[in-house]
Structure formats: C-alpha cells, structure tokens
Amino acid sequence: MSHRILLLGAPGAGKGTQSAKLADEYGVEHVTTGDALRANKEMETEYGTPKSFMDAGELVPDPVVNEIVEAALSDADGFVLDGYPRNLDQAEYLSEITDLDAVILLDVDEEVLVDRLTGRRVCDDCGANYHVDFHPPEEPGVCDDCGGELIQREDDTEETARERLEVFYDNTEPVVDHFRDEGVLVEVDGEATPDEVFDRIRDVVEN
Numbered sequence: 396m397s398h399r400i401l402l403l404g405a406p407g408a409g410k411g412t413q414s415a416k417l418a419d420e421y422g423v424e425h426v427t428t429g430d431a432l433r434a435n436k437e438m439e440t441e442y443g444t445p446k447s448f449m450d451a452g453e454l455v456p457d458p459v460v461n462e463i464v465e466a467a468l469s470d471a472d473g474f475v476l477d478g479y480p481r482n483l484d485q486a487e488y489l490s491e492i493t494d495l496d497a498v499i500l501l502d503v504d505e506e507v508l509v510d511r512l513t514g515r516r517v518c519d520d521c522g523a524n525y526h527v528d529f530h531p532p533e534e535p536g537v538c539d540d541c542g543g544e545l546i547q548r549e550d551d552t553e554e555t556a557r558e559r560l561e562v563f564y565d566n567t568e569p570v571v572d573h574f575r576d577e578g579v580l581v582e583v584d585g586e587a588t589p590d591e592v593f594d595r596i597r598d599v600v601e602n
C-alpha cells in the first residue's frame with residue numbers, strides 16, 4: 396500500500412528535507428501547495444483558475460487551493476504532503492477528502508528554529524547557500540566556490556524569523572489540535588541531524 400503522509404513543522408524544522416527523503420524512501424510523490432498550483436494553474440474551479448489570481452498578484456483563495464490539492468493528491472499513488480494545510484479550514488477539508496496514514500509534527504524549540512533560520516548565508520556573487528552551523532564555508536564570510544562575499548538575506552534576520560514563526564504558530568496550532576483530536580498526530584523530536592530525524596520519522600510511518 397502506498398503511504399499517505401502529512402508532515403507538519405515550523406519554518407526551519409526541516410520539513411522540506413525530510414519530505415524529500417520520505418518521497419525517495421517510499422517512492423511517493425512530494426506534494427507542496429506551490430508545486431500543485433504551478434502544475435494545475437489552468438484548472439477551472441468555480442472561482443476561477445489559480446493563474447487568474449497569480450497573474451493579478453493575489454493570494455489564491457482557500458477554496459481554489461483546496462481543489463488543486465485534492466486533484467494533486469488523487470493523481471498521486473501515495474504522497475508526502477508538505478506546506479498544506481495552513482489553517483483549520485484546510486485541515487478539515489483534507490480530513491474529508493483523504494485518509495492519512497501518518498500525520499507527523501516535527502517538534503523543534505523556537506530558539507533552535509531562530510538559530511537555524513538566522514544562520515543562513517548566501518553568496519552575493521553566485522548564489523551558493525551556506526549555514527554558519529550546518530554548512531559553514533572554509534573561510535568565514537567567503538564563498539568556497541567563487542570567493543564572493545557571503546551575506547545574510549533580509550528574510551533570514553532574527554526579526555523576520557520571529558515574525559514568520561509567529562504567523563506559523565497562529566495558523567498552525569488549530570491545525571495541530573485538529574489532528575490531535577482525530578487521534579492521528581504523532582510528534583517527532585526534530586532536534587537532531589537530518590539522518591537521525593529521518594530514522595525517527597520512518598519508525599512512525601512503519602509502526
């Protein structure tokens with residue numbers, strides 16, 4: 396049977412990395428809202444196509460996102476869903492349209508998340524990515540690839556990181572409570588190396 400997995404976690408919790416590993420391990424599709432919208436941007440819904448909102452520079456409204464995600468999930472033979480649901484309405488919709496066999500919350504302390512999010516450095520010349528703790532350059536502040544200067548992007552400052560986390564907690568706590576009430580939520584300690592965290596997730600999925 397193909398796995399149907401939902402991964403929840405804050406920015407910096409490692410959701411993208413773990414989703415990719417899960418997709419690889421179980422041969423299922425990694426479904427993100429962004430990819431689903433791009434792949435189905437011409438799909439007609441009662442409210443218009445996703446493209447009509449994107450072209451107007453507007454957020455694609457929930458009912459449209461819901462239909463697009465539903466289409467992406469029904470096309471997939473097993474999936475790991477990442478970045479959806481973002482709020483309680485979406486979570487309730489998801490529970491109606493699919494039976495998930497694992498809902499996993501990657502649990503990482505807020506201060507650890509802030510450290511992870513603010514440690515990112517990007518080469519100003521070639522765009523290569525580094526992290527002061529997890530993937531440091533050989534010489535601090537200098538790109539290994541091209542010798543360019545490493546900078547901290549606006550998105551990665553502490554102020555922005557804390558704002559992103561607040562938005563995440565406000566929107567996602569009701570989502571977490573929803574799946575906890577359904578009895579399907581499993582919390583996984585996300586404060587370890589990506590390989591260690593993946594072992595913990597695999598235990599949940601297989602048991």
Ligand SMILES: [Zn+2]
Binds near residue numbers: 521541543
């Ligand atoms: Zn560079």
